[in-house]
Amino acid sequence: xxxxxxxxxxxxxxxxxxxxxxxxxxxxxxxxxxxxxxxxxxxxxxxxxxxxxxxxxxxxxxxxxxxxxxxxxxxxxxxxxxxxxxxxxxxxxxxxxxxxxxxxxxxxxxxxxxxxxxxxxxxxxxxxxxxxxxxxxxxxxxxxxxxxxxxxxxxxxxxxxxxxxxxxxxxxxxxxxxxxxxxxxxxxxxxxxxxxxxxxxxxxxxxxxxxxxxxxxxxxxxxxxxxxxxxxxxxxxxxxxxxxxxxxxxxxxxxxxxxxxxxxxxxxxxxxxxxxxxxxxxxxxxxxxxxxxxxxxxxxxxxxxxxxxxxxxxxxxxxxxxxxxxxxxxxxxxxxxxxxxxxxxxxxxxxxxxxxxxxxx
Numbered sequence: 001x002x003x004x005x006x007x008x009x010x011x012x013x014x015x016x017x018x019x020x021x022x023x024x025x026x027x028x029x030x031x032x033x034x035x036x037x038x039x040x041x042x043x044x045x046x047x048x049x050x051x052x053x054x055x056x057x058x059x060x061x062x063x064x065x066x067x068x069x070x071x072x073x074x075x076x077x078x079x080x081x082x083x084x085x086x087x088x089x090x091x092x093x094x095x096x097x098x099x100x101x102x103x104x105x106x107x108x109x110x111x112x113x114x115x116x117x118x119x120x121x122x123x124x125x126x127x128x129x130x131x132x133x134x135x136x137x138x139x140x141x142x143x144x145x146x147x148x149x150x151x152x153x154x155x156x157x158x159x160x161x162x163x164x165x166x167x168x169x170x171x172x173x174x175x176x177x178x179x180x181x182x183x184x185x186x187x188x189x190x191x192x193x194x195x196x197x198x199x200x201x202x203x204x205x206x207x208x209x210x211x212x213x214x215x216x217x218x219x220x221x222x223x224x225x226x227x228x229x230x231x232x233x234x235x236x237x238x239x240x241x242x243x244x245x246x247x248x249x250x251x252x253x254x255x256x257x258x259x260x261x262x263x264x265x266x267x268x269x270x271x272x273x274x275x276x277x278x279x280x281x282x283x284x285x286x287x288x289x290x291x292x293x294x295x296x297x298x299x300x301x302x303x304x305x306x307x308x309x310x311x312x313x314x315x316x317x318x319x320x321x322x323x324x325x326x327x328x329x330x331x332x333x334x335x336x337x338x339x340x341x342x343x344x345x346x347x348x349x350x351x352x353x354x355x356x357x358x359x360x361x
Contacts, residue, residue: 004334006188007341010034011163011181015172018116018158020069022085024199026121027065031184031197038187040195047199047209051183053192057219059348060194060315061186062210062226063179064201064301068326070113070143070157078143078157080104086203104326105132105141111328112160115151124155159328169235169331174322176201178332179227182341189350196224198301207304214313223258224315225347226302227340229332230276231325238332241274242339244319248277250296251303254316262318265346271339276319318343 013034019027028049032042040051049065071081108129115124127147135142148157161173170178183195196213198206214222232238245262248254266273277297284294302317320340324330345352 007181007185007337008163010184010188011170011178014181014184015161015163015174015177018069018114018121018156019065019067019177020071020118020156020158021066021082021200021202022071023069023081023116023118023156024066025119026116028197028199029121031065031180034184035187035195038184040187045209045213047206048213049197050213051187051195051197053187053190053194055192056194058193059191060196060222060224061183061344062196062198062224062301063183063228064176064198064206065180066199066202066206067158067173067175067177068202069159070145072115072148072151072153072155072157074153076145076149076151078145078148080141080143081156082202083140085200086205102134105134107327108132108143108159113145113148113157114160115148115155115157118154118156124151126160127157161328166329166331167235169333170337171324171329171331173328174330174332175229175326178229178320178337179340182227182337182344185341186344186348186350189345189353191348191350193348201301204299204304207301207308210301211305211309211313214309218312222313222315223255224302224305224313225258225262226300226315226317227344228300228317228319229322229325229330230319232321232323235323235331238321238323238336241272241321242333242336243271243273243343244276244321245273246276246300246302246317246319249298249300249303251299252306254302254306255314258314259316261347262316262343265343266339269339269342269346271343 017027017030035042035051043050069081070078071084073079111129114126125148127145130146131144163172200206230244280297305313320332320336322330322332342352
């Protein structure tokens with residue numbers, strides 16, 4: 001019998017290592033060490049770290065590793081890093097939706113932060129978010145920080161985070177360090193396929209780095225499983241299923257055979273699942289009856305790469321349902337994490353470690 005200690009140790013270590021969108025290099029260094037210690041061959045590319053075993057084409061998995069944070073943009077001035085990295089702070093008045101900014105503006109007041117060198121990860125100081133506001137002249141979010149006035153422009157500032165257990169659920173800034181930790185753990189279990197770790201997903205750029213790799217090295221059949229978290233409005237909604245699949249997103253239809261294989265694995269293992277696109281369509285039917293606006297099916301890394309690759313790459317996605325999306329208290333059920341690892345182990349021909357839950361220290 002194995003407990004969860006090995007996996008949670010990986011997750012606790014990774015979640016404490018900053019990886020602000022647009023400044024992920026230092027996190028790649030941490031990942032490289034963790035992966036090479038577990039026997040993987042690791043190669044860096046722009047915006048992409050690739051870890052491979054002895055049978056790299058047997059199964060290809062991808063997780064993004066960037067997390068939300070801030071970046072210094074001038075003397076004692078800080079902006080939301082995803083908007084800067086994604087080119088959505090271009091002062092034209094139409095780059096960042098007002099609704100999104102209003103959603104974010106009060107989310108992080110009082111949160112502790114730490115600054116670091118983007119390449120080495122060297123510590124540059126800590127502080128606290130005192131206030132955030134929308135600048136009408138620049139059409140962007142401006143954050144006021146206490147204790148970090150010495151920073152120079154370009155310095156990333158991460159939300160200080162650690163893994164915790166609250167009401168029986170993993171909690172922290174989980175998107176997407178949770179699934180990245182699972183991919184590292186798979187190599188500990190003997191994974192021999194390929195794992196991609198992409199940068200700048202939150203800025204909408206990660207699929208480009210991934211597609212460039214397939215254009216260089218891909219085979220005739222490039223089937224990819226993108227792993228991620230999937231947000232739900234509350235615990236009750238998230239707990240309706242252990243895992244989340246998709247037929248499609250707003251960009252493309254996913255590979256039907258590979259999606260069906262994931263569903264079959266869930267059936268075989270007795271794991272409940274749902275399809276997120278079906279869930280959104282049902283919500284939209286209800287919204288239509290109530291005269292409310294419809295929701296988008298969402299834009300995912302998988303859909304973007306399918307749409308842009310002209311048939312070179314296809315695949316599907318496997319997700320862990322979470323609550324508190326893009327907050328410091330995003331949560332996931334340990335049973336969902338177990339189910340996620342079990343399905344990936346089954347897909348990769350690995351023995352799943354039969355563990356019992358050990359509370360976090």
